[in-house]
Amino acid sequence: xxxxxxxxxxxxxxxxxxxxxxxxxxxxxxxxxxxxxxxxxxxxxxxxxxxxxxxxxxxxxxxxxxxxxxxxxxxxxxxxxxxxxxxxxxxxxxxxxxxxxxxxxxxxxxxxxxxxx
Amino acid sequence: xxxxxxxxxxxxxxxxxxxxxxxxxxxxxxxxxxxxxxxxxxxxxxxxxxxxxxxxxxxxxxxxxxxxxxxxxxxxxxxxxxxxxxxxxxxxxxxxxxxxxxxxxxxxxxxx
Numbered sequence: 001x002x003x004x005x006x007x008x009x010x011x012x013x014x015x016x017x018x019x020x021x022x023x024x025x026x027x028x029x030x031x032x033x034x035x036x037x038x039x040x041x042x043x044x045x046x047x048x049x050x051x052x053x054x055x056x057x058x059x060x061x062x063x064x065x066x067x068x069x070x071x072x073x074x075x076x077x078x079x080x081x082x083x084x085x086x087x088x089x090x091x092x093x094x095x096x097x098x099x100x101x102x103x104x105x106x107x108x109x110x111x112x113x114x115x116x117x
Numbered sequence: 118x119x120x121x122x123x124x125x126x127x128x129x130x131x132x133x134x135x136x137x138x139x140x141x142x143x144x145x146x147x148x149x150x151x152x153x154x155x156x157x158x159x160x161x162x163x164x165x166x167x168x169x170x171x172x173x174x175x176x177x178x179x180x181x182x183x184x185x186x187x188x189x190x191x192x193x194x195x196x197x198x199x200x201x202x203x204x205x206x207x208x209x210x211x212x213x214x215x216x217x218x219x220x221x222x223x224x225x226x227x228x229x
Contacts, residue, residue: 040222041221042205042207042219042221042222043161043205045216045217056216088160090160090161104149104151104166104207104209104217105151105166106153106163106217107163108160108161109160110160111159111160
């Protein structure tokens with residue numbers, strides 16, 4: 001199994017809603033990432049979990065809340081989002097954890113396209 | 118100066134030609150270099166990684182790294198219309214902060 005699976009593929013939510021994005025990998029990868037990507041821009045790092053611990057938080061607003069229940073799962077909880085948060089949210093994993101230098105060879109899921117109304 | 122720079126393109130090449138994509142970086146201590154391909158509306162896909170000076174070949178793809186001149190390039194031989202995509206260069210910094218730094222990407226169009 002060489003996939004990173006993200007659900008849902010599309011999500012439309014109002015500014016007062018609470019929703020979650022989910023990501024799963026069964027490759028035994030030790031680091032998992034959330035990226036945000038706007039049209040015609042490169043991916044923008046949000047969070048990194050390494051060995052199930054939050055290792056990097058790129059000063060992301062608290063309306064985004066990550067969670068790593070176990071080594072295969074990664075969630076992104078969304079609350080009180082703004083229309084400017086509409087984007088493609090990408091989950092990725094890497095074989096090595098952060099300390100092992102594993103932040104370069106990333107396997108991306110298909111992404112969750114989020115629209116905030 | 119951006120940390121990782123790429124020409125935005127579009128770079129247009131005829132089918133069967135060699136496509137040459139270039140990337141320069143500013144942090145001289147950078148250690149690892151990656152090329153990702155992203156089709157429109159899809160997620161990035163790693164196609165090449167390179168860590169040492171010189172060339173690295175994988176099928177129709179060749180990555181070239183020159184640390185002294187701080188550039189990395191990607192050559193695509195026998196370009197196909199299916200190679201039409203945005204190619205993102207990413208560089209991993211040295212040191213404790215090991216984030217990937219991304220270029221803005223080069224759009225490649227291969228014309229039949």
